[in-house]
Amino acid sequence: MQHHIKVKQYLETICSQIRCKKIHGDIREEIENHIVDQKEAFKAQGFNDETATLKALEQMGDPIIIGTELDRTHRPKPEWSVITLTILLLAAGTVIRFFTSPQDFNGIELFNKQLFFTIAGIVLMALFYYMDFTILGKYPKTIFLLLAAVTIFLTIVSNPINGKYVYASYLLLLFPISFAGFVYNMRNRGYIGVVFCGIFFAVSFMISMIIPSVSSCILLVLSCLAVLTIAILKGWFSVKKLYALLLVYLPVIGSLTMIFASGILSKRIALALNPSIDPSGAGYIGTITRRLLSGAQFIGQGNLPQNFQGLSAAQVLPGINSDFLLTYIIHRFGWLTFVIVLTLLTVFIVRAIILCLKQKSVLALLVSTAVTLTFIIQTILYIAANLGFQLFAPLSLPLVSQGSSYLLINMCLIGILLSVFRTGYFIKDKQTSIKASTNSFLKFEDGKLIIDFNIH
């Protein structure tokens, strides 16, 4: 039996040189297969088992050298482009708020607070960066239950602000990644798997309705839908793609039709398109943002509308550092600032999408897509509201606008995204495919239960 130990030792020596532990199993399996093949070949030449093994190992070469070479190939690479863009966005936000905060009520105090949370956010990002993101795929139910429990707990212990549980609403941004982990676990589960994903989504949706935050709902719906669609198109459920898509999209289209037919949205859409129909009521902010923008310059301070003479923009527009930072800086410093911020965000998003598409493992793909979409949807909602189209309230302009909780949550998400981009390449999706399962002791085929005693 000693030669078996020799093979094991050989594999250990190779792996001891490879720092990225995630790839160990994969390499061990491949090299071991090779040794067995080589051994069989020597045995066929007439050598006994032990000699064949020793000769096979000799044939392989120095394990330290192989290990070192493989380590060089499989070194986790930090995604510097995304790290740099994150720092640039944080810096841009800080610089902008440095100039805008003094205009705001309590502004300087809030600026200092945000500065502290920026540093805390960087620490948090680093923490998630080094954490193994695959736990999202390993314990999806535990993570979801924990997240849901904390969210519901916050709605119980905190008081609603303007009819909304603000603290609980921040956590809704973490639901899409939890959904991604759940979808990952539904591999080869068939249509029932798709249905389970639907149930999981429905529970998340109901929690978002308790808060209630329409914008977070939209974010949840769109990102979960995208994650599920990608999984279906990747053949993750092992079902007919078209039927699975119909199973998902028919209820979605049905619900949307019902919402539109009920007329709840029609007044809101009319107001978003033309806020001046109610300029001092529900259309107030819409009217103000549009007027401020129409008087803005490309560079420099814009003009205030006629009826606001004698007031400053900070006095007529609420949330100049948080919800309407972009509108304010366009008015105060010109469209150029908007162009700069938008460029940074666009480059960040495009880079993230490119890297998402490069992911080989489905878990890495789904998680990075969920994070990227959370970013994209926040950005779109925010920009739309700031440009005077206020169908949905803005959540935050990621990393730029004031709001310590959103900042912390977004930094966690970026940490997870960077972790995916750093190590996602080495992740191997769980082998639960039909091909792999033919090696199992028990299998169920054509209505027969087969017990295979021939397994080693």
Add this chain to the structure above:
Amino acid sequence: MAADKTLLSGSTTMLILKLLEDKDMYGYQMIEELSKKSNDTFNLKAGTLYPLLHSLEQQGMVISYDDNVDSARIRKYYSITKKGRGLLADKKAEWQTYFTAVNRVLKGGANLAASY
């Protein structure tokens, strides 16, 4: 076209890609095939092969998948990509240039002979 400095290690890459051009293979199979096709001239060590295969995979020249075509064991098969075929064509051209140049020298090329 100038020949690469890493011509020797480059030629191993070329040989591996050439093998994969015909069909998908696993590591051991590649070594066997190479040895057979070269009349035992090329005896590639596993220690050279796997780091090379893994880095080719990272560069997108080959992709890998698990399969158990003709054995009970699941093996990791490699398959050449479009990008890999492009690299193979480049390597072949590079090799041809080098090979022609060496041959010309060995045969005492016209200009070279005169200078002796």
